[in-house]
Amino acid sequence: xxxxxxxxxxxxxxxxxxxxxxxxxxxxxxxxxxxxxxxxxxxxxxxxxxxxxxxxxxxxxxxxxxxxxxxxxxxxxxxxxxxxxxxxxxxxxxxxxxxxxxxxxxxxxxxxxxxxxxxxxxxxxxxxxxxxxxxxxxxxxxxxxxxxxxxxxxxxxxxxxxxxxxxxxxxxxxxxxxxxxxxxxxxxxxxxxxxxxxxxxxxxxxxxxxxxxxxxxxxxxxxxxxxxxxxxxxxxxxxxxxxxxxxxxxxxxxxxxxxxxxxxxxxxxxxxxxxxxxxxxxxxxxxxxxxxxxxxxxxxxxxxxxxxxxxxxxxxxxxxxxxxxxxxxxxxxxxxxxxxxxxxxxxxxxxxxxxxxxxxxxxxxxxxxxxxxxxxxxxxxxxxxxxxxxxxxxxxxxxxxxxxxxxxxxxxxxxxxxxxxxxxxxxxxxxxxxxxxxxxxxxxxxxxxxxxxxxxxxxxxxxxxxxxxxxxxxxxxxxxxxxxxxxxxxxxxxxxxxxxxxxxxxxxxxxxxxxxxxxxxxxxxxxxxxxxxxxxxxxxxxxxxxxxxxxxxxxxxxxxxxxxxxxxxxxxxxxxxxxxxxxxxxxxxxxxxxxxxxxxxxxxxxxx
DNA sequence: CTACACTTCGGGAGAC
DNA sequence: GTCTCCCGGAGTGTAG
Numbered sequence: 001x002x003x004x005x006x007x008x009x010x011x012x013x014x015x016x017x018x019x020x021x022x023x024x025x026x027x028x029x030x031x032x033x034x035x036x037x038x039x040x041x042x043x044x045x046x047x048x049x050x051x052x053x054x055x056x057x058x059x060x061x062x063x064x065x066x067x068x069x070x071x072x073x074x075x076x077x078x079x080x081x082x083x084x085x086x087x088x089x090x091x092x093x094x095x096x097x098x099x100x101x102x103x104x105x106x107x108x109x110x111x112x113x114x115x116x117x118x119x120x121x122x123x124x125x126x127x128x129x130x131x132x133x134x135x136x137x138x139x140x141x142x143x144x145x146x147x148x149x150x151x152x153x154x155x156x157x158x159x160x161x162x163x164x165x166x167x168x169x170x171x172x173x174x175x176x177x178x179x180x181x182x183x184x185x186x187x188x189x190x191x192x193x194x195x196x197x198x199x200x201x202x203x204x205x206x207x208x209x210x211x212x213x214x215x216x217x218x219x220x221x222x223x224x225x226x227x228x229x230x231x232x233x234x235x236x237x238x239x240x241x242x243x244x245x246x247x248x249x250x251x252x253x254x255x256x257x258x259x260x261x262x263x264x265x266x267x268x269x270x271x272x273x274x275x276x277x278x279x280x281x282x283x284x285x286x287x288x289x290x291x292x293x294x295x296x297x298x299x300x301x302x303x304x305x306x307x308x309x310x311x312x313x314x315x316x317x318x319x320x321x322x323x324x325x326x327x328x329x330x331x332x333x334x335x336x337x338x339x340x341x342x343x344x345x346x347x348x349x350x351x352x353x354x355x356x357x358x359x360x361x362x363x364x365x366x367x368x369x370x371x372x373x374x375x376x377x378x379x380x381x382x383x384x385x386x387x388x389x390x391x392x393x394x395x396x397x398x399x400x401x402x403x404x405x406x407x408x409x410x411x412x413x414x415x416x417x418x419x420x421x422x423x424x425x426x427x428x429x430x431x432x433x434x435x436x437x438x439x440x441x442x443x444x445x446x447x448x449x450x451x452x453x454x455x456x457x458x459x460x461x462x463x464x465x466x467x468x469x470x471x472x473x474x475x476x477x478x479x480x481x482x483x484x485x486x487x488x489x490x491x492x493x494x495x496x497x498x499x500x501x502x503x504x505x506x507x508x509x510x511x512x513x514x515x516x517x518x519x520x521x522x523x524x525x526x527x528x529x530x531x532x533x534x535x536x537x538x539x540x541x542x543x544x545x546x547x548x549x550x551x552x553x554x555x556x557x558x559x560x561x562x563x564x565x566x567x568x569x570x571x572x573x574x575x576x577x578x579x580x581x582x583x584x585x586x587x588x589x590x591x592x593x594x595x596x597x598x599x600x601x602x603x604x605x606x607x608x
Numbered sequence: 609c610t611a612c613a614c615t616t617c618g619g620g621a622g623a624c
Numbered sequence: 625g626t627c628t629c630c631c632g633g634a635g636t637g638t639a640g
Contacts, residue, residue: 005636005637006635006636007634007635027615027633027634027635028632028633028634028635029617029631029632029633029634030615030616030617030632030634031616032615032616033616038616042616047617048615048617049616051615052615052636052637070615070616071616072615072617073616073618074616074617074632076618076619077617077618081617101634107634107635108634476620477620477621477631478621478631503622503623504622504623504624
């Protein structure tokens with residue numbers, strides 16, 4: 001019988017942990033896929049499907065009777081391909097090399113480090129900045145497993161890309177309206193819901209048990225979680241929240257420092273806009289192509305930040321019912337309408353501000369790049385200016401926002417001191433840590449400067465010695481440092497040069513002293529880069545400790561953005577000078593709080 | 609036993 | 625400027 005190679009044994013060991021996912025298996029510089037996965041990946045990514053062995057005519061054949069196709073992508077291109085696989089509807093498990101190959105005995109150790117699903121992504125390239133990306137969990141009250149759809153449900157929603165975590169308990173017949181509102185990218189459930197539900201997975205009942213949920217909540221929120229999160233008398237919410245945390249854990253998404261406390265909401269706080277209403281009034285998506293073109297959202301979309309556009313879309317879909325809350329918003333908007341200077345300076349300050357919520361999620365998960373850390377600093381550095389602008393605001397909402405926008409001077413100062421102002425986007429070549437932040441880095445860099453200075457001094461010394469005016473010393477990855485002499489001057493080359501490479505118009509040489517200096521320069525370089533990676537990771541994790549306060553400020557910026565955008569739209573309205581029109585109808589008429597205007601039978605069509 | 613060829617895709621180096 | 629080639633890197637397989 002055929003026997004698998006050690007690598008393939010390792011591959012199948014990992015593969016069987018997530019049989020429903022494509023496994024991207026890191027081998028050297030590539031993420032490989034094998035066998036059936038390779039066939040799928042080659043088709044969906046339009047990359048070459050190859051094989052280890054070829055027959056006499058050069059055709060690819062299976063190895064030892066086992067289909068041994070392979071298709072792979074270089075590791076640095078992972079994000080782009082991952083986005084395409086997720087968009088094509090796949091679940092993708094990433095298996096990485098978890099030990100240094102230089103120190104490994106035999107096969108390098110490999111482990112699955114993340115399972116990427118539509119509801120657990122934090123890569124900006126894979127997300128729409130103007131909408132949330134929710135993962136939903138649904139659990140149904142016991143004893144309701146029959147066919148009637150009258151049970152109570154626990155619904156939990158988490159957006160790991162922003163850290164938002166919401167829950168509610170609802171009647172099963174209003175599920176369609178809830179899902180239409182949040183449009184989760186992925187759902188897990190303890191039962192098969194009667195309405196349309198994207199990327200639905202029905203998981204084992206144990207995941208939704210009270211015990212399992214309690215454990216999951218305790219491990220994220222610590223002792224006292226039940227009171228702090230107010231879940232004591234909401235058993236369905238508790239189970240849904242716990243299930244969602246367990247599911248995140250099963251995808252190795254454990255870096256949840258940025259996940260905020262669970263927020264309860266209830267249908268009675270907001271006007272119910274069911275899926276039919278949302279669709280027919282073209283509030284978020286139009287009827288024709290389901291894009292934003294021509295919708296209310298697009299009409300109102302004057303926000304300056306991504307956070308603001310997400311908040312705006314939430315506000316539109318969940319209109320307030322409380323008169324006090326509506327008044328509060330309107331007073332703020334009115335003040336902004338009447339004070340163009342205030343409005344304009346806020347808009348100006350918000351413009352170009354980064355998506356702090358999503359940045360912080362990436363910081364917290366350890367995936368933020370050096371450039372992203374700089375963007376974070378620049379955005380946080382705007383807080384004092386925003387506060388100063390709001391200094392003269394009189395409405396309670398704007399004054400509250402001013403307080404909520406208090407700066408984070410420690411974080412800004414740390415980033416300012418430690419990260420270069422214009423760092424490279426990745427950590428591979430160093431240049432990330434700022435001069436003066438770390439003594440050893442500074443020493444290594446001065447060593448490197450001396451070494452390079454020595455090499456350029458050698459260049460002029462060798463020019464003088466040989467009389468070759470055009471002689472130059474250069475570097476490439478294949479030969480390291482070398483002396484290059486053009487063809488015309490080859491007769492002048494000193495006898496101690498060692499020839500390494502011949503080009504069309506030149507030859508390349510080395511000398512022992514050049515190679516000796518090269519070794520010193522390269523080892524300093526290597527040490528420097530690995531030290532920079534350590535320092536960067538430690539700065540990032542320090543900043544991650546500020547996730548919650550920074551996300552609180554991000555939320556305040558988002559609200560401010562929506563208010564400023566709303567007032568801008570109003571001021572631009574022909575025939576409505578001032579804000580007088582704002583208060584004609586403070587509360588939407590004819591709304592029944594918590595009313596269920598969606599008959600059970602009218603839930604969205606479903607197939608199968 | 610060692611040496612070497614070979615395997616995806618992207619990017620850099622070299623040729624023109 | 626564009627076009628072409630070959631390396632990255634861990635692992636496998638084969639030739640000597």
